Amino acid sequence: MKQKRATAIAPANIAFIKYWGVRDTTRTLPYNGSISMNLDACLTTTTVTFDENLTRDEITLTFYQQAPHLATGVARERVVVHLERLRALAGTDCYAKVISSNNFPSDAGIASSAAGFAALTRAGVAALGLELDERQLSLLARRSGSGSACRSIPSGYVEWYLPSTEFDLVQWDQASYAKSIAQPEHWDLTDVVAVVDTNAKKIGSAENHRLATSSPYFATRLAEIPDRLAAVREAIVQRDFTKLGQAMEADAVSMHAVCMTSHPPSFYWNGGTMNIIHAVRSWRSEGLEAYFTIDAGPNVHVICETADSEVVAQQLRQLPGVEFTIANMVGKGTRLEEPTTPDVE
Numbered sequence: 001m002k003q004k005r006a007t008a009i010a011p012a013n014i015a016f017i018k019y020w021g022v023r024d025t026t027r028t029l030p031y032n033g034s035i036s037m038n039l040d041a042c043l044t045t046t047t048v049t050f051d052e053n054l055t056r057d058e059i060t061l062t063f064y065q066q067a068p069h070l071a072t073g074v075a076r077e078r079v080v081v082h083l084e085r086l087r088a089l090a091g092t093d094c095y096a097k098v099i100s101s102n103n104f105p106s107d108a109g110i111a112s113s114a115a116g117f118a119a120l121t122r123a124g125v126a127a128l129g130l131e132l133d134e135r136q137l138s139l140l141a142r143r144s145g146s147g148s149a150c151r152s153i154p155s156g157y158v159e160w161y162l163p164s165t166e167f168d169l170v171q172w173d174q175a176s177y178a179k180s181i182a183q184p185e186h187w188d189l190t191d192v193v194a195v196v197d198t199n200a201k202k203i204g205s206a207e208n209h210r211l212a213t214s215s216p217y218f219a220t221r222l223a224e225i226p227d228r229l230a231a232v233r234e235a236i237v238q239r240d241f242t243k244l245g246q247a248m249e250a251d252a253v254s255m256h257a258v259c260m261t262s263h264p265p266s267f268y269w270n271g272g273t274m275n276i277i278h279a280v281r282s283w284r285s286e287g288l289e290a291y292f293t294i295d296a297g298p299n300v301h302v303i304c305e306t307a308d309s310e311v312v313a314q315q316l317r318q319l320p321g322v323e324f325t326i327a328n329m330v331g332k333g334t335r336l337e338e339p340t341t342p343d344v345e
């Protein structure tokens, strides 16, 4: 192999039922199943080039509205560790050049790491000429450390399954992957992301996944989740927006209650976040049906039927603290942008 290159585009995803708490950090195995939709407008594009002339991995990241920069520290380390996984699968020790850019704010609760690691996995696998099916790609993306990346691989509405509790960790590792529940065309929902802060969060979700079990409410959350997962699955199949919204909001509040009561606690919300929560609840009482959910950051995802999305976005932009909105319909999964190039001298 002289030089092998591929480019992939991956969507961020928003979880209706959240992955929170890591059972096994080495394999990135969750305590609970989760369900999400892919976001068609929040994308990461990544080109991976394996090149025999390189003497180390070179990783260039372009964050939202920023100049490209060479990744250092933990950000670089996470990518290098994942490249090592890919190299081990392909039986090569060739270093790679990775060029990755996001068209949305990073590390602010819009699943930038999910999109980033899904794109890195897809592009890296293609560049190395590995033939992996969707399940294997999803498993591999999950092992990146950003578990939710496994949900950005399949298309549309996606569930990350919780394997049988009788399995050991090695069996879990093979069985914990994500699969589509429904394609994007199945149901016209929109996630209007209301951005109240474009800065990176102070505590990454990786650290807080480890702290989740320190909350006295974590066990309660886990006990509630099977019913909520069933409700969300059914709601998607039946296109029952009220059922989806109620389960989704309850799950977001439960996840944040765990964050706020972990040791040490994390408070991701700011004043703008609270303004949106109150507004969405009040719009609902006036007949505009929309529901909020929030990842590990202050920005709020307001989910509505697409027919209502312009009104929702307009009203959100009038709220104090809202800088801008990004409307996302349900998106496709991770895909290659161009075929793998042949060996280049």
Ligand code: PMV
Pocket: 014, 015, 017, 018, 019, 020, 034, 111, 113, 114, 145, 146, 147, 148, 149, 205, 206, 209, 294, 295, 296
């Ligand atoms: O996959 P991670 O480690 O980036 O964590 C994702 C955590 C949440 O976004 C809050 C929930 C989720 O399921 O996406």
